[in-house]
Amino acid sequence: MNSSPYFPPGGPRRRRPRRTTRSLTGVAVVAAVAAGGAYAAGVGPFARDAGPDPEAVAEARAFLADWSAGRLPDAAARTTGPHRAEQVLGSFTAGLDIEKPELTAGKPEETGDGTVTVPFTARMPVTGLGTWTYISQLPLREQDDGTWKVEWKLSLVHPRLSDTEKFRLEREEAVPVEVTDRDGETLTGATHPSLAPVLAQLAVGGGPRGAVHLVDRATDQVQRTEVSFGGEKTRKDEGPVRTTLDARWQSAAERALAKADGKNAALVALRIDDGEILAVANAPASGFNRAVSGTYAPGSTWKIVTSSALLLKDAVAPDDVVDCPKYLTVGKRFQNVEGSEHPGATFRKDFTESCNTAFISLRGRLGEGELGDVAKKYFGVGQNWHVGVPSYDGSVPVPRDAAEKAASMIGQGRVQANPLIMASVTATAVSGTFHQPSLVDGTKDTTRTTPLPRKVVTQLRALMRATVTEGTARVLSGLPGDIGAKTGTAEVSDDQENNGWMVAHRGNVAVACLVEEGVTGGGSAGPVIRELLTAVPES
Structure with missing residues (x-):
């Protein structure tokens, strides 16, 4: 039986009989699908x-x-x-x-x-x-x-x-502190509203801490701690917290999110040469820091990692013909956006047009856990990051069956990421070297990665540049600078529109944007990134 997490969330309420003889407790399903296209998930x-x-x-x-x-x-x-x-x-x-x-x-x-x-x-x-x-x-x-x-x-x-045990959440109160950008300019929720979730995490003691405990219902005594959040206290004074943020980039990012048309969205911009985060923007501005702690299927933006895995072992070359049919069945039917097809396409064309079926057809050229191994070894995805605030650092599990392996090739299945991860993936792809993202000075780095070969970096940069000049990221064409990008579309459920993704790089900056229910990456996240790159000069 199919083990895919994709399913129609509403589901029929009634079925015909078969013809064969603060205290208690929480969660949200992401049934993500399709990366530059939709994954057909009908019954x-x-x-x-x-x-x-x-x-x-x-x-x-x-x-x-x-x-x-x-x-x-x-x-x-x-x-x-x-x-x-x-x-x-x-x-x-x-x-x-x-x-x-x-x-x-x-x-x-x-x-x-x-x-x-x-x-x-x-x-x-x-x-x-x-x-x-x-x-x-x-x-x-x-x-x-x-x-x-x-x-x-x-x-x-x-x-x-x-009936005898329940859960209880306990928080350790954080003391608000003054927060500044990299040049000493004060950052507040009033001046930069979408930073609110981040500023709440930048408190005396290295960020918020808390735990979910299992407690006895009768005595209220803690039986065990299920999960703890936050690290050891690192700050001994109440002086300003100096961040890597750039007030100019942060302001531009917040204005750019207005292009998301009121949808839930998030954006991260970071420096390619050292991983320092220049902007973290969230919409809505209160509550969850989805840019850093969110868990989403990255859709076709993940094809940067898939392409890396293929290019690393010479399993494909940009000029190789890899046909792009409308549909491909691997346990279930996969398809491209609006059933598009590109007969006789090269791998370069498959990348720039984000062809799902072409990428899935190459699944046999990678080992069962090879995509996850490449993500971890070269891109640091799934390792433990110390950003300076609580973060989700990605997951690429070994596929459980052929259909899930096919889905993982296009950033679906159980592959999980967020804008911080995808901005970092972009920076690594175009520089060849992973740098742990950081929001404050002095963060610990326990990651261990291997640089990408220069040949692979050159190929990835060319593929991403072509995606802007002739592919699905044409929304960025015409902007100054040697911009490269990749779009992504992730299907969520039958009664929700697809999430839209785009990653891009220019100069020394990599950017990733997610727009929930944005329909397509080029149509939703694209205008956000274009607005951002228009507002700030090339760095």
Whole structure:
């Protein structure tokens, strides 16, 4: 049975019978799909003759999607205990300050007692602290009318949640401090509103700290600490925190986000030669620092890493013919944006037009875990970064099946990143050397990476430049400077528009922008980056 995390989040509420005989506890599903194009995720491709009933799996995925999207009454209605389920799901999310949780379904299994079990990975962004990740599972049982429901129990929310134990979030109060940019100019929420999530994290003691504890319901005693956030105190005085930010770049980034038309969006700009962050912008300006701590499928911007993996082993060359058909089936059907095709295209054309099917067709030239190995070894993705504020540092798991490997080639499957990661990926690709991003001076660097060969860097720069001059990033053409870029589109669900991505570099600066439900990267993130690069001179 298909193990892909992609599924229609609304799901049918009713099904025909089969014709064969602050206290409690939180999460949000990202069912990302398609990188420069859409990944067809209709019900048809999931149908199989053997394995768990597809209707049971669809119901599980619909439950996860409703829960993650905040449709708690709908999620609860899919369980055998709707009243209790709605109460617990609500208190879990609200009580632990979880914002936009992500739930990724795993491979379903039949348990032999008439139930189907669907495991899932929960990524819980705790506001202002970081992401709590754990694994749980959904039990489903067929009802008398032939439909399937999630069998309600507390342990499906988290394996340790029970009638005798619950969770509690504790925060250590942070002391606000004066924050300045790299030149000593004071930065405040009034002057730079979209910095609000970052400024809240830059407090005396090296940023906010907190923990989620498992506590006894009767005695309120802590039984264990599930996750801790924040490091040891590093500041001994209350003087200004000097950051690597540049007030000029920060202001331009905030103005540029206005081009996102009120959608949730995030942008990061950093220096290529040392990783110092020049701007971090978030929309909305309050709450979650999605630019640094968000977890998203990077879509076709990830093809920079995929191309690196292929070029490193001479598995393909830019002038090689790699056909770009409309569709390609690997366990399920993948497609390009609007069913586009480029017969007889070269790999260079596949990159500049962001052809999903061409990249997926090259999957056999990489080992099962090779894409993740390249991401970690050369780009630092998945290593532990010390940025200066809580950050999510990326994940590229080994694919569980052929379909997931195909999806990972185009920045989907379980590949996860954010604008900080993709700005860093861009900087590494065009310079050849990874520099751990930093927001404040003196951050610890425990990463270990290997420089990209100069030949690969030259090829990547040429591919990204061609994407601006003749490909999907033409929105940046005409701007001064030798700009290179890559667009990306990531499908979220059947009832949400795609997320739009773009990464770019010019001079010594790399930029990444995400616009949630932006439809396409060139159409949503493109205008944001164009506005930014127009506002600041070449650096």
